[in-house]
Amino acid sequence: MTDLTRRQFLKITGATLAGSSLALLGFSASVAIAEVREFKLSRTTETRNTCPYCAVACGIVMYSLGDGSKNAKASIIHIEGDPDHPVNRGTLCPKGAGLLDFVHSPSRLLRPEYRAPGSDKWQPISWDDALGRIAKLMKEDRDANFVAKTPTGLTVNRWLTTAMLAASASSNEVGYLTHKVMRSFGVLAFDNQARV
Amino acid sequence: MALQSLDIIRRSATTLPEPEIRSGTGDVTVAKLIDTTKCIGCKACQVACMEWNDLRDEIGTNVGAYQNPPDLSASSWTLMRFAEVENTKGDLEWLIRKDGCMHCQDPGCLKACPAPGAIVQYANGIVDFHEENCIGCGYCIAGCPFDIPRISKKDHKAYKCTLCSDRVAVGLEPACIKACPTGALVFGTKEDMKLHAADRIEDLKSRGFENAGLYDPAGVSGTHVMYVLHHADTPHIYNGLPGKPHISNTVQLWKGITKPLALAAMALAALTGFFHYIRVGPNETDEGDEARAADEMAKTLNSPEKRP
Numbered sequence: 001m002t003d004l005t006r007r008q009f010l011k012i013t014g015a016t017l018a019g020s021s022l023a024l025l026g027f028s029a030s031v032a033i034a035e036v037r038e039f040k041l042s043r044t045t046e047t048r049n050t051c052p053y054c055a056v057a058c059g060i061v062m063y064s065l066g067d068g069s070k071n072a073k074a075s076i077i078h079i080e081g082d083p084d085h086p087v088n089r090g091t092l093c094p095k096g097a098g099l100l101d102f103v104h105s106p107s108r109l110l111r112p113e114y115r116a117p118g119s120d121k122w123q124p125i126s127w128d129d130a131l132g133r134i135a136k137l138m139k140e141d142r143d144a145n146f147v148a149k150t151p152t153g154l155t156v157n158r159w160l161t162t163a164m165l166a167a168s169a170s171s172n173e174v175g176y177l178t179h180k181v182m183r184s185f186g187v188l189a190f191d192n193q194a195r196v
Numbered sequence: 197m198a199l200q201s202l203d204i205i206r207r208s209a210t211t212l213p214e215p216e217i218r219s220g221t222g223d224v225t226v227a228k229l230i231d232t233t234k235c236i237g238c239k240a241c242q243v244a245c246m247e248w249n250d251l252r253d254e255i256g257t258n259v260g261a262y263q264n265p266p267d268l269s270a271s272s273w274t275l276m277r278f279a280e281v282e283n284t285k286g287d288l289e290w291l292i293r294k295d296g297c298m299h300c301q302d303p304g305c306l307k308a309c310p311a312p313g314a315i316v317q318y319a320n321g322i323v324d325f326h327e328e329n330c331i332g333c334g335y336c337i338a339g340c341p342f343d344i345p346r347i348s349k350k351d352h353k354a355y356k357c358t359l360c361s362d363r364v365a366v367g368l369e370p371a372c373i374k375a376c377p378t379g380a381l382v383f384g385t386k387e388d389m390k391l392h393a394a395d396r397i398e399d400l401k402s403r404g405f406e407n408a409g410l411y412d413p414a415g416v417s418g419t420h421v422m423y424v425l426h427h428a429d430t431p432h433i434y435n436g437l438p439g440k441p442h443i444s445n446t447v448q449l450w451k452g453i454t455k456p457l458a459l460a461a462m463a464l465a466a467l468t469g470f471f472h473y474i475r476v477g478p479n480e481t482d483e484g485d486e487a488r489a490a491d492e493m494a495k496t497l498n499s500p501e502k503r504p
Binding site: 018035036037038039040042078079080081083088090091092093094096097098100101 | 240363
């Protein structure tokens with residue numbers, strides 16, 4: 001290192017001090033770039049649906065990754081209320097507003113599971129097995145407990161030993177069909193607002 | 197329209213002029229109106245804020261009230277504050293206030309901030325933090341009359357509500373406004389929000405809330421987040437909403453008058469140096485000086501009393 005005279009030392013430190021003071025006082029050479037966060041939904045695919053929670057059945061818009069191209073694997077990245085839906089006109093309750101985390105929840109049920117009577121474990125089964133088992137048990141129960149006529153001879157055609165819980169996230173049409181199917185079985189007890 | 201404008205009208209710690217040419221639309225700014233009289237405390241706004249801004253706060257513990265999380269944090273930019281207040285008639289009033297950045301017209305955080313461009317104010321009234329420029333000093337917290345910004349423990353940078361500047365920039369309303377199921381949150385031009393509030397206040401007064409009013413404090417030149425309060429005469433009962441918020445005197449003094457004075461002092465020092473240089477010039481020594489200095493040295497060395 002070269003020898004520094006007192007004069008040189010003062011010059012250098014003085015210049016440094018002046019420079020840093022000027023920067024602090026706002027004479028910064030670089031102008032800050034002002035930018036908002038990029039709008040994250042610009043070219044996402046919008047899909048309309050109904051909130052699965054309660055019977056109010058708010059309309060939602062699900063925004064998913066990609067434009068639907070063959071090679072783009074879609075994944076929901078954001079969910080908001082549907083502004084065109086007459087029920088909620090874009091608004092949502094806190095549960096509905098948090099639907100994204102419901103969709104991607106690690107504890108979300110993705111396939112049918114079966115717990116045998118007396119067992120403490122759920123085991124995955126195929127849709128065929130699940131539907132087959134449900135149909136078999138329903139038929140057994142209906143054959144055993146269907147009431148065509150009351151003791152007084154009144155025709156009732158009812159089946160009171162089975163009930164059905166349907167999901168609330170159904171459209172009018174699905175609700176109508178659920179009603180028709182269950183009633184044609186003779187089932188009286190069913191709830192189309194399962195609050196599940 | 198200027199509503200979506202990202203034109204910056206103010207930048208922290210910067211004295212360079214801001215772009216001004218696109219100001220033809222006048223003083224049209226945006227505002228969020230929080231009608232505390234319609235709020236049911238459902239927290240849909242809190243959830244919508246988290247979802248839009250990709251924030252997930254830690255799962256905390258129940259503190260014995262509906263308020264959850266207990267305070268604003270770097271990951272919770274808005275919070276429903278619940279206050280149970282006994283009124284003069286002896287009745288209990290449950291006052292719920294959505295807390296968060298007020299987007300002051302005269303932002304104390306921006307004035308206090310020493311990091312160039314870390315805090316900006318857009319022409320539409322939004323005050324935004326740019327974390328990439330933030331140095332994490334926390335001066336914005338000292339400068340804020342509403343105690344809003346929070347420093348993250350993860351990256352030591354300050355965070356707060358952006359009024360969804362990314363949504364407003366493309367012409368959308370903020371996420372909290374969209375979600376609100378009771379219409380307690382409304383968004384539009386500040387003028388429209390004042391009109392909307394006036395209607396609400398008239399209605400409230402007709403229902404016996406004589407002190408109903410709009411909270412748009414003049415101490416910070418008005419805010420772009422305003423409240424309709426049933427008791428506008430006593431804002432502090434809404435979980436400590438300040439009655440007369442103003443930027444702290446220290447910040448005003450330090451960032452206000454001190455700055456030009458310091459600049460003047462520096463300019464004066466530089467000028468003095470310059471004139472001293474051209475009038476008097478540097479100290480220079482000739483051979484005579486050197487000889488005298490050598491004499492002096494010799495004398496000192498030879499004098500018996502000074503000898504070590």
